[in-house]
Amino acid sequence: MTDRAALVGDLVGDRADEWDRTGLLPADVLLKLGENGLLCAQVPVKHGGLGLSSRENGEFTAEVGRLCSSLRSVMTSQGMAAWTIQRLGDRRQRENHLRRLATGTLAAVGFSERHAGSDLSAMETTITADGDEVMVNGHKVWTTAAHYADVIVVFGRYEDGAAAALVPADAPGVTIERIVDPLGCRAAGHANIRLDSVRLPAENVLGGAGAALPLLVTSALAYGRMSVAWGCVGILAACLAAATGHAARREQFGQPLASHQLVAGHLADLYVAEQTARRACEHASRCWDEGSPEMVTAAVLAKHVSATQAAAGAATAVQVLASAGSLDGHVVARAYRDAKLMEIIEGSSELCRLLLAQHAVSRKGERA
Numbered sequence: 001m002t003d004r005a006a007l008v009g010d011l012v013g014d015r016a017d018e019w020d021r022t023g024l025l026p027a028d029v030l031l032k033l034g035e036n037g038l039l040c041a042q043v044p045v046k047h048g049g050l051g052l053s054s055r056e057n058g059e060f061t062a063e064v065g066r067l068c069s070s071l072r073s074v075m076t077s078q079g080m081a082a083w084t085i086q087r088l089g090d091r092r093q094r095e096n097h098l099r100r101l102a103t104g105t106l107a108a109v110g111f112s113e114r115h116a117g118s119d120l121s122a123m124e125t126t127i128t129a130d131g132d133e134v135m136v137n138g139h140k141v142w143t144t145a146a147h148y149a150d151v152i153v154v155f156g157r158y159e160d161g162a163a164a165a166l167v168p169a170d171a172p173g174v175t176i177e178r179i180v181d182p183l184g185c186r187a188a189g190h191a192n193i194r195l196d197s198v199r200l201p202a203e204n205v206l207g208g209a210g211a212a213l214p215l216l217v218t219s220a221l222a223y224g225r226m227s228v229a230w231g232c233v234g235i236l237a238a239c240l241a242a243a244t245g246h247a248a249r250r251e252q253f254g255q256p257l258a259s260h261q262l263v264a265g266h267l268a269d270l271y272v273a274e275q276t277a278r279r280a281c282e283h284a285s286r287c288w289d290e291g292s293p294e295m296v297t298a299a300v301l302a303k304h305v306s307a308t309q310a311a312a313g314a315a316t317a318v319q320v321l322a323s324a325g326s327l328d329g330h331v332v333a334r335a336y337r338d339a340k341l342m343e344i345i346e347g348s349s350e351l352c353r354l355l356l357a358q359h360a361v362s363r364k365g366e367r368a
């Protein structure tokens with residue numbers, strides 16, 4: 001076990017259920033992980049980060065996902081914010097802001113709005129230049145980690161295109177309202193954000209301002225997809241361990257559940273799900289680490305495979321444990337709620353399938 005996995009293991013211990021019930025992650029846990037660079041461990045060393053490869057960060061993300069999907073969700077947001085600054089920020093923005101995120105300043109990323117969910121082109125938030133300042137107006141919804149965040153990367157319309165601005169959570173005009181009863185990942189600090197005439201220095205707008213929205217959001221989403229995908233590997237690992245352990249221990253009809261062929265079939269399905277998701281993530285991380293042009297599609301594929309396998313796998317685990325896993329607080333019950341959300345975020349399963357179909361069609365000539 002790596003030192004970072006041991007540290008997160010000690011910090012989480014058996015408290016994930018308590019955090020899920022209270023809907024809050026303890027500040028000291030976020031502080032400790034943040035100070036150690038573990039909330040966005042892929043940030044390069046020259047910007048104050050740990051400089052992990054995508055594969056190393058992915059394995060760590062899976063470990064956190066195995067323990068607590070709420071904490072993993074906060075890590076995903078932090079990593080997405082950091083990756084956005086790394087990709088879009090100029091030298092000074094990277095030096096100032098990336099270093100702060102790598103050492104514990106907490107961040108969230110706001111794309112979605114009431115009328116702009118799957119279709120981000122319907123975004124209404126505006127970022128308007130005004131001398132050496134900009135003004136931000138809009139309303140973001142379901143922003144993961146916003147309840148904890150010190151800074152929010154807000155995407156909005158800018159001139160003829162779009163831009164991303166770094167909005168301090170305590171800036172005048174920012175109101176953050178926590179969503180208190182989400183289906184799963186209940187301690188991930190989801191919140192809706194109102195931005196009423198928020199004035200910021202123009203230097204808070206990241207590079208690329210005025211470019212087309214898809215160009216700006218693609219990087220952030222690619223990181224988010226990788227992170228969610230690896231988190232789902234962790235959910236599946238937790239479900240597999242719980243289901244195999246229970247099926248080996250509990251006897252019905254005079255023999256362990258695992259000896260009943262239909263139950264054994266469930267265990268095989270779970271094992272296949274965990275391995276399939278892991279292999280898809282490994283492939284995507286390899287593409288990422290090699291800077292392969294396949295990276296964007298590999299991230300969509302990994303996210304789609306892992307999220308659908310996690311949602312199905314968590315349901316299978318509840319089936320194997322039956323009444324024992326049907327209590328709020330059991331690891332498989334939590335996984336069942338958390339995993340379902342993974343099919344909605346960072347590109348729903350439907351949107352991922354559309355992207356994968358477009359990719360397949362665009363490559364038809366190569367196979368002919």
Ligand SMILES: Cc1cc2nc3c(=O)[nH]c(=O)nc-3n(C[C@H](O)[C@H](O)[C@H](O)COP(=O)(O)OP(=O)(O)OC[C@H]3O[C@@H](n4cnc5c(N)ncnc54)[C@H](O)[C@@H]3O)c2cc1C
Pocket residue numbers: 077109110111112113116117118119141142143144145182185190341344345346347348349350351354
């Ligand atoms: C737990 C959670 C965390 C989130 N975290 C964040 C965050 O950190 N930042 C952020 O900006 N947003 C976040 N979101 C918002 C999330 O990105 C959106 O929920 C998601 O994009 C889907 O949008 P929607 O909910 O408005 O659904 P809709 O867009 O209304 O879609 C409803 C259904 O229709 C399907 N659909 C829509 N269009 C099509 C189409 N063209 N073809 C086929 N099917 C289609 C969708 O796949 C979905 O099944 C989060 C949401 C949740 C639930």
